[in-house]
Amino acid sequence: MKENIVIPVGPQHPSFKEPMRLDLSVDGEKVVSADIIVSFNHRGVEKATEARTYTQNLYLIERVCGICSHSHVNCFCQAVEEILGLEVPERAQYIRTFIGELERMQSHLFWFGVAGHMIGWDTFLMYTWKDRERVNDMLELTTGNRVHYALNTVGGVRRDIREEDMERLKRGLGFLEERTRYYMHVMTEEETFLKRTVGLGLLPTEMAKRLCAVGPTIRGSNVKFDVRADDPYAAYGDLDFSVVTSDTCDVWGRTYVKAGEVLQSIRMCNQILDELPGGEVRVKAPSRVPAGEAVTRYEAPRGELIYYVKSNGGNTPERIKIRSPTLANWLVMTEMLKGVYIADVPIVTDAIDPCLCCSGRVTITDHSRGERMVTTLDALRKRGMDRRGIS
Amino acid sequence: MKSEQVRGLIEGKVPGIVIRVPRERRVMVHAPQERLMEVLGFLRDQGVTHVSTISAVDRMEEKLFEVLYHLYWENNEITVRVEISRENPVIPTVTTVFPGALPYEREVQDLFGIRIEHIPDPRRILLPDDWPAGVYPLRKDYTVK
Numbered sequence: 001m002k003e004n005i006v007i008p009v010g011p012q013h014p015s016f017k018e019p020m021r022l023d024l025s026v027d028g029e030k031v032v033s034a035d036i037i038v039s040f041n042h043r044g045v046e047k048a049t050e051a052r053t054y055t056q057n058l059y060l061i062e063r064v065c066g067i068c069s070h071s072h073v074n075c076f077c078q079a080v081e082e083i084l085g086l087e088v089p090e091r092a093q094y095i096r097t098f099i100g101e102l103e104r105m106q107s108h109l110f111w112f113g114v115a116g117h118m119i120g121w122d123t124f125l126m127y128t129w130k131d132r133e134r135v136n137d138m139l140e141l142t143t144g145n146r147v148h149y150a151l152n153t154v155g156g157v158r159r160d161i162r163e164e165d166m167e168r169l170k171r172g173l174g175f176l177e178e179r180t181r182y183y184m185h186v187m188t189e190e191e192t193f194l195k196r197t198v199g200l201g202l203l204p205t206e207m208a209k210r211l212c213a214v215g216p217t218i219r220g221s222n223v224k225f226d227v228r229a230d231d232p233y234a235a236y237g238d239l240d241f242s243v244v245t246s247d248t249c250d251v252w253g254r255t256y257v258k259a260g261e262v263l264q265s266i267r268m269c270n271q272i273l274d275e276l277p278g279g280e281v282r283v284k285a286p287s288r289v290p291a292g293e294a295v296t297r298y299e300a301p302r303g304e305l306i307y308y309v310k311s312n313g314g315n316t317p318e319r320i321k322i323r324s325p326t327l328a329n330w331l332v333m334t335e336m337l338k339g340v341y342i343a344d345v346p347i348v349t350d351a352i353d354p355c356l357c358c359s360g361r362v363t364i365t366d367h368s369r370g371e372r373m374v375t376t377l378d379a380l381r382k383r384g385m386d387r388r389g390i391s
Numbered sequence: 392m393k394s395e396q397v398r399g400l401i402e403g404k405v406p407g408i409v410i411r412v413p414r415e416r417r418v419m420v421h422a423p424q425e426r427l428m429e430v431l432g433f434l435r436d437q438g439v440t441h442v443s444t445i446s447a448v449d450r451m452e453e454k455l456f457e458v459l460y461h462l463y464w465e466n467n468e469i470t471v472r473v474e475i476s477r478e479n480p481v482i483p484t485v486t487t488v489f490p491g492a493l494p495y496e497r498e499v500q501d502l503f504g505i506r507i508e509h510i511p512d513p514r515r516i517l518l519p520d521d522w523p524a525g526v527y528p529l530r531k532d533y534t535v536k
Contacts, residue, residue: 297468
């Protein structure tokens with residue numbers, strides 16, 4: 001007897017990008033197969049962009065996502081600038097990159113907290129989110145906002161980094177480096193964490209490539225696929241950084257990649273502050289965008305973000321196609337869940353960093369006993385903790 | 392790989408296809424509908440695995456849909472564009488060549504009503520289950536009030 005399983009979407013969450021429904025088919029404690037439905041929060045943004053001017057779209061596109069808002073608007077601006085043939089000043093590219101890397105850091109620190117929560121480590125959540133506040137403070141200092149920075153415009157950025165803020169920003173980066181090294185140490189040495197993540201949610205390299213995974217998910221399966229290195233944009237062509245990968249192909253690998261990326265982000269931010277070129281932060285963009293098209297890509301915290309923008313020379317765009325990274329990772333998520341214990345479903349699902357975090361209830365169908373039961377995510381977490389003897 | 396090299400490679404093996412290099416790391420390929428699978432098969436044989444996404448554009452006045460396959464390979468984003476009839480929009484699935492293209496084919500089918508032949512999973516992906524059949528929101532004749 002196989003029935004559909006329903007996860008009703010939780011309340012709106014700032015980091016929601018694509019709420020999902022998980023259909024889990026189980027045999028005893030193990031997941032046999034999983035199906036994912038990603039339609040619950042479809043807002044029709046692409047259609048909405050066709051009814052707005054390019055300037056109005058800056059506002060709309062920033063709100064596609066709360067936690068990687070800068071990625072979206074940056075990718076969009078790059079596309080429009082390419083159609084215009086507009087050269088953005090170097091200082092603006094550096095500032096865009098700086099904010100982009102701060103965004104990556106706050107997104108990954110957010111994820112560490114949520115991952116910790118998924119395995120019963122609420123103290124870890126409190127620690128990481130407290131440290132994340134430092135990133136938010138730095139974002140607020142530079143852009144005026146903690147979320148939705150309203151920094152980008154076609155032609156550059158709207159605010160400059162002030163000389164008097166450099167000292168505070170550098171101190172913040174130093175603090176975050178020390179804290180991230182501690183988290184890296186915890187993730188690599190702490191036995192309880194290793195037990196909950198090593199060997200879990202396996203995604204072999206060839207499968208990750210075949211199913212077109214992106215971001216830390218594919219880098220955790222030993223594939224060096226990172227838009228910043230492969231297809232540089234903004235200031236990445238000038239910066240020294242390494243693409244972090246792990247050959248373990250499991251949840252631990254994905255965690256290691258994210259922690260490594262925070263350290264690389266700190267390294268890049270320091271370099272940006274040291275080498276920030278002088279000059280203007282924006283050039284005036286023409287009011288009309290000529291007919292044309294552009295394909296732009298960006299390495300958002302969750303992976304490759306791609307925009308296809310087509311202009312017909314009118315006030316409003318002809319077409320804006322947006323593919324966020326989480327959609328690219330859902331095919332591999334169904335594979336990763338096969339053979340996983342029910343108790344481990346939250347951490348495996350969360351390992352792709354799906355921006356949904358607050359799924360409410362799960363109905364599990366037990367094939368062997370022909371039973372259905374409804375359980376909450378909290379109960380599922382507790383089940384996992386009890387199973388592992390964590391109180 | 393340099394974009395001009397990519398262009399040369401495709402032109403050499405799949406002659407008669409229009410290829411444009413608007414800038415470094417961007418290759419735009421314009422293929423006739425009947426040669427789509429030939430072009431994609433050739434790219435797969437070269438080692439391309441990654442489909443970034445599939446876009447569609449409604450060119451209502453010209454009674455056409457454009458379907459664009461965005462692929463990543465060797466530092467280049469290669470976009471393969473085909474034009475299909477708007478009156479009877481049908482295109483074969485590319486999941487036989489690129490299995491990772493499935494979510495993007497479902498999206499194009501759901502939002503534009505372009506029928507993907509032999510798609511392994513024909514369910515809706517973005518619109519709600521009770522959305523009326525035959526109503527395609529991303530077409531230009533669907534207006535949002």
